[in-house]
């Protein structure tokens with residue numbers, strides 16, 4: 001999709017959406033992935049979502065992801081979300097609902113999915129490790145709000161991030177910001193864990209990094225199997241944290 005003035009034109013939008021719907025009903029959509037005539041493909045797609053299977057370390061993004069500016073994105077999403085609400089049968093003339101499409105669009109672009117845009121990546125300054133503290137540093141219980149990329153509902157949890165200094169240190173709040181940056185995307189928890197670990201390694205110029213995330217997925221708690229008691233733990237241990245004793249020390253800090 002190109003940033004195109006005509007997309008703001010509701011008539012054109014309608015044609016565009018009608019075209020898409022026709023293609024789907026006729027089973028002509030690219031790769032047939034959404035074909036209503038192909039039940040097994042749909043079942044496979046639903047399985048992939050329910051099993052929360054991710055496909056890559058990098059968040060899958062299109063090359064033209066940032067050709068549009070944020071304000072145009074908000075404007076377009078607002079129009080599309082209005083359509084979703086209309087199709088659901090909601091009355092957008094109601095005072096309580098009339099502002100919802102704009103609120104949702106703004107929240108998507110500027111808040112909960114702002115971590116898709118590399119321009120929002122936290123800039124992290126390194127400092128010399130003046131105290132010569134060369135033990136592990138654990139930043140634990142970092143509050144984490146992310147969104148399941150299969151259902152677009154919240155993942156709520158805590159991240160515990162650790163590193164062993166290689167001569168350089170970062171301000172503690174920067175670790176929280178790195179977690180938040182990668183959390184503010186449609187995610188799978190395994191990828192989120194790895195992305196945080198990779199960024200910590202890159203920033204701190206060390207392999208000695210560990211990340212553990214313990215999170216609840218609302219798509220598991222509030223729909224599907226409706227299990228409100230389960231949580232999901234993912235962990236990435238790199239460098240010295242692959243060593244059993246170091247890992248044990250890290251885990252004991254988290255649990256203390």
Ligand SMILES: [Zn+2]
Nearest residue numbers: 148150151219
């Ligand atoms: Zn999900």
